[in-house]
Amino acid sequence: MHFGAITCAMGIRYKSYCSNLVRTLMVDPPQEMQDHYAFLLQLQEEMLKEMRHGARLCDVYGAVMEVVKKQKPELLSKITKNLG
Known part of the structure; x- marks a missing residue:
């Protein structure tokens, strides 16, 4: 059995503030x-x-995407527009 990565996501609410909390754990990744x-x-x-x-x-964002285009263009469609 090989996990690779486990992604845990949950929605959290504190009073009237809502947010998502997501963590990825790598387990013996390739x-x-x-x-x-x-x-x-x-x-x-x-x-x-x-x-x-x-x-x-x-x-x-544009500067970062230029790095992706030059170094790993196959990942362009995989990079999200979220920060954090």
Whole structure:
């Protein structure tokens, strides 16, 4: 049996505030999954580098997506527009 990744998601409400909490746990992941995770960390660093006072989020997103286009274009359709 091989799990690879377990995704846990739940909706949470505190008073009138609602949010989703999602966590992914990797269990003995294959090398490809580890490589994708390392790439996502690289994208996060790129995003943080681009985020500065006055920066537009569409420009930050565009800069990150340029990295994806150059380095791993096969993942373009897999990258979400959510931060966090």
